[in-house]
Each structure stands twice: as structure tokens, then as C-alpha cells.
Amino acid sequence: LRKFAEDPSGHFSFDVVCISMDRNMMEFDKFLKQEDLKGWWALSRHASLSFGERACSFFEAGETLPTAVVLTADSSGYVEVLNEQATQDILVDTKGTHFPWKRKRIPQLMGETLSRCNINFQPEVVLGSCEALALYFGGGWCPACRTFKPKIMQAYSELDHQYHERFALVYISRDPDQSSFDAYTSDMGCFLLPHSNHTANEALCAHFKVEAIPTVILLRRDPYTGDFVLVPNGKNARAIFSQNPTEVARGFPWG
DSSP: OHHHHTOTTOOOOOOOEEEEOOSSHHHHHHHHTOGGGTTSEEEETTTOIIIIIHHHHHTTTTSSSSOOOEEEEOTTOOEEEEESSOHHHHHHOTTOTTTTTOOOOHHHHTOSOEEETTEEEOHHHHTTTOSEEEEEEEOTTOHHHHHHHHHHHHHHHHHHHHHGGGEEEEEEEOOSSHHHHHHHHTTOOSEEOOTTOHHHHHHHHHHTTOOSSSEEEEEEEOTTTOOEEEOTTGGGTTTGGGSOHHHHHHTTTOO
């Protein structure tokens, strides 16, 4: 951020407000003395409960640090959230090509290809007719994933039978190598994010703050924006897909 803020071209025009997650005011004072913070606004969540604490809570900033949130405002003062999880986008964009780092839609995060039964598909095409989408983060090395896999695949089979292209399940592997990925997915009929697509894998994990497996993220399409948004309890949907497949399908599209 400092590099972009001091760029002489003036292309990167933005202000930075640092909200400290320090445990007390003494730590916050040390935080303020950092060279990289000179010229930037700073708030302590302890000193400004009316904004700092609420902002941390609203953006779930305490879950993963650092957290970068990008906002913009029009001439009337209307504030729009461009990206509530911009940290990874800024880190990988070393030249600022994607400034102001507007949030990517789910198909964009997935990259160029998904596969199913050894056939490649474009994510935009796969998700074009979807009303609901589940992302399964797992790995063959994980005992809990091996136990959970039959349950989610049975649920997927029922959902695919009833709703076809209106529902999609995408598996995102946390396996260490291609052979482990191949062994675990050999009998999975859902869509797969290629193991070689490390950029998309890490982007999806960062976007949904996946810290453990198995994790299932459940989303539905917002009829107004067209984007996929979390359903209630969508960040922890493993329990939903652990039910009887008929019960799982009855909940579609979980809106």
C-alpha cells in the first residue's frame, strides 16, 4: 500500500485508515510509531468504540490479520464496499494493475477452468444457470474428509437429479500433490477445481477464510445483483450436507 500511495504518477489516489487490533493503548502507541504508517489515519478499537470496534465486527476483521477493506464514495457521500477481503488481491497485484481492487465475482475467483468427468468447462458457463452453489474444501489425507465425502456426494447426487444445472458442487482440494488429488476425486462426479490452479485455490480459501477441512460453503444467487451470496449459516454448511439426501434437496435453494 505504501508503494502505491507514494507512486509519483498519481494514478493511485486513496486514503488509508489503519484500525489497530492491539490489546491495549500502549501497544497501539507503538503501532503508530511504525515508519510505514506515517501520513495515514489510524484508529484504535479501544479509543473509538463508535467506529473502530463496529468496523472490526462488521467486516469480521478479527478472524484474519491483516485485513484490507476497500471502500469508495460518490459525490453525494454514498459509501460502497468494493472489496471487504482485499488483502490477497493487493498482495499479488505488485504493479497495481487491478487498482482499486474491486471484489471479484465467484466465477472470476475460480480462474479459467473447472473439470467434471475429465471434461473441462468454463466457470462462467457452469455457474450461468445456477441458483445455488456449494464449495467443498477437503483433502484425501484428512480422516474427517474421508468420512464426510460419501455424505456430500449422496446429497449432490440427489440435488443433481432434481435440479440439474440449477445447482453445482465444486470441490477445492487441499491435497499436497496431484496424485493425492487424483486418488480422492476418482469417483467424484461433481465439478473439480484443478489441483494445478494454486492461485484460484488460495484465492477461494482466502475469500471465505477457510482455516480447516472439511468445510462446505453454501451460496445462492442474489436476484438483484446476480452475484452469489452466503445463505444463512452458509459459512458452515457441512451440517446441511450431512443430512439425509432427500432432506438436503428439500432445502434448495436455501434462500
